[in-house]
Amino acid sequence: MHYISTRGQTEPVVSAQAIKQGIAPDGGLFVPERKVSVDLNQLHKMVGAGYAEVAEQILSLYLVDYTPEEVAQCVQGAYGEGKFDHRDIAPVYSLNENLHVLELWHGPTCAFKDMALQILPHLLTKAAQKTGEKDEIVILVATSGDTGKAALEGFKDVPGTKIIVFFPQEGVSQVQRLQMITQAGNNVWVVAVQGNFDDAQSGVKQVFGDLEFNQRLAQRHYKLSSANSINWGRLVPQVVYYFSSYLKLVEKKQLAMGEPVNFVVPTGNFGNILAGYYARQMGLPVKRLICAANANNVLTHFIGTGIYDRNREFLKTISPSMDILISSNLERLLFELTDGDGAQVRKWMGQLKDTGKYQVDDITKQRVQDIFWSAHASDRDTLETIAEVWHRHNYLVDTHTAVAFRVYNDYKEQTGDTTKTVIASTASPFKFNTSVAEAVLGKEKVIDKSEFALLDALSKHTGWQIPAGLRNLDQKEILHKKITAKDGIGTAVADILEAD
Numbered sequence: 001m002h003y004i005s006t007r008g009q010t011e012p013v014v015s016a017q018a019i020k021q022g023i024a025p026d027g028g029l030f031v032p033e034r035k036v037s038v039d040l041n042q043l044h045k046m047v048g049a050g051y052a053e054v055a056e057q058i059l060s061l062y063l064v065d066y067t068p069e070e071v072a073q074c075v076q077g078a079y080g081e082g083k084f085d086h087r088d089i090a091p092v093y094s095l096n097e098n099l100h101v102l103e104l105w106h107g108p109t110c111a112f113k114d115m116a117l118q119i120l121p122h123l124l125t126k127a128a129q130k131t132g133e134k135d136e137i138v139i140l141v142a143t144s145g146d147t148g149k150a151a152l153e154g155f156k157d158v159p160g161t162k163i164i165v166f167f168p169q170e171g172v173s174q175v176q177r178l179q180m181i182t183q184a185g186n187n188v189w190v191v192a193v194q195g196n197f198d199d200a201q202s203g204v205k206q207v208f209g210d211l212e213f214n215q216r217l218a219q220r221h222y223k224l225s226s227a228n229s230i231n232w233g234r235l236v237p238q239v240v241y242y243f244s245s246y247l248k249l250v251e252k253k254q255l256a257m258g259e260p261v262n263f264v265v266p267t268g269n270f271g272n273i274l275a276g277y278y279a280r281q282m283g284l285p286v287k288r289l290i291c292a293a294n295a296n297n298v299l300t301h302f303i304g305t306g307i308y309d310r311n312r313e314f315l316k317t318i319s320p321s322m323d324i325l326i327s328s329n330l331e332r333l334l335f336e337l338t339d340g341d342g343a344q345v346r347k348w349m350g351q352l353k354d355t356g357k358y359q360v361d362d363i364t365k366q367r368v369q370d371i372f373w374s375a376h377a378s379d380r381d382t383l384e385t386i387a388e389v390w391h392r393h394n395y396l397v398d399t400h401t402a403v404a405f406r407v408y409n410d411y412k413e414q415t416g417d418t419t420k421t422v423i424a425s426t427a428s429p430f431k432f433n434t435s436v437a438e439a440v441l442g443k444e445k446v447i448d449k450s451e452f453a454l455l456d457a458l459s460k461h462t463g464w465q466i467p468a469g470l471r472n473l474d475q476k477e478i479l480h481k482k483i484t485a486k487d488g489i490g491t492a493v494a495d496i497l498e499a500d
């Protein structure tokens with residue numbers, strides 16, 4: 001099976017090539033050229049299998065140019081012994097018969113990005129070998145917090161790669177900053193940018209687009225690559241946990257094989273929920289995919305009206321990983337729902353670029369609405385929901401997951417649908433602890449407290465343990481002290497590679 005571009009103007013490539021390139025040469029995203037399916041019989045045989053086994057089976061269906069041994073090595077490297085702090089990797093916690101939580105935060109950085117970024121480095125280095133790449137791969141990342149740390153953990157000490165992460169000096173939380181600047185590994189660099197996330201992001205984009213700079217790097221046998229969420233190698237590992245959670249529920253007799261479920265997904269770049277769409281396309285019995293947004297509710301508007309409009313104010317919320325106005329992975333959904341009409345997708349994406357807006361036709365809109373449902377939650381709703389879920393279920397959720405809980409309540413109220421439902425939980429409650437502590441302990445208790453004091457207070461109050469990745473961060477040695485002006489990102493990359 002080959003991969004083609006959502007914009008229809010590139011030659012088909014094998015999956016290794018798609019993963020190595022990240023983005024298609026015509027500016028589109030790589031998608032599988034045909035549908036892959038798994039029938040109930042096959043699903044039935046997978047009940048009781050561990051996460052790694054399910055991952056091997058699902059990934060092999062898409063990465064057909066990787067040998068089964070290669071896929072198995074990638075899976076072991078990512079989800080093998082000791083990498084995640086739960087033996088199920090992505091455990092399912094049942095609140096009651098109808099409502100289940102898929103915990104995607106048991107990896108080293110305590111957020112869902114680990115599910116894909118733990119395996120991407122392995123897929124990518126194999127891809128480089130398989131496509132005859134001789135140069136060393138240099139991963140550049142601009143991060144608003146979560147992705148940077150997850151990419152550092154994924155790529156640290158992976159042979160044949162180097163990783164350089166740029167984060168905005170005033171734009172990440174204390175925990176996020178310390179997670180990054182204490183990062184160990186012989187191939188990792190972390191640089192603070194004097195500016196905000198947009199400055200870091202445009203600086204990195206400029207470096208990618210600078211042909212002359214890239215040629216000079218090539219002479220020294222370096223090739224720049226990206227780990228961001230439009231890479232097929234980040235999307236396909238996320239399909240796995242939709243299957244594994246369904247199989248777990250069948251195993252626990254909470255579901256009959258073939259019985260439909262809903263998934264509720266807190267959404268930003270549309271990567272996580274799109275993986276759910278592919279799982280459904282493959283034949284997993286999914287009824288609705290419920291897209292939960294925060295106040296930056298472009299997707300809710302799109303799913304309701306068929307109009308995507310990013311011309312609006314960017315709002316900073318307490319669920320910052322969902323503060324996004326351009327959900328890049330939506331492009332893949334448009335391609336799938338127009339039966340692969342690259343010319344049409346190209347037109348909409350052109351309008352988005354030129355005017356910040358496009359409107360899909362009625363048939364496409366109907367297809368979106370047949371599968372997706374969406375609503376959004378405000379910061380106040382989010383805090384209320386954290387407190388409510390804690391009091392009702394003795395279960396602690398982070399701000400992003402709380403958005404999903406809130407939206408699920410709206411869904412149930414407005415549709416009366418009682419289908420069993422799985423909520424994707426995307427971060428440990430300790431990762432965004434200021435808001436969680438405020439919701440559970442009260443506002444007075446959090447004023448003037450450091451994030452570290454709050455971790456302790458929250459743990460003491462709830463009896464929940466602080467995850468290893470966040471414990472004692474304030475006592476770790478600071479290993480990265482580089483700072484750059486916002487127009488100095490290219491120079492910083494050159495200096496780092498020169499000195500190494």
Ligand SMILES: *Cc1c(COP(=O)(O)O)cnc(C)c1O
Pocket residue numbers: 111112113146229266267268269270271272273321322400426427
């Ligand atoms: C990245 C992230 C999201 C959004 O996921 P997308 O795939 O971008 O939709 C939600 N929650 C957390 C905690 C995240 O880190």
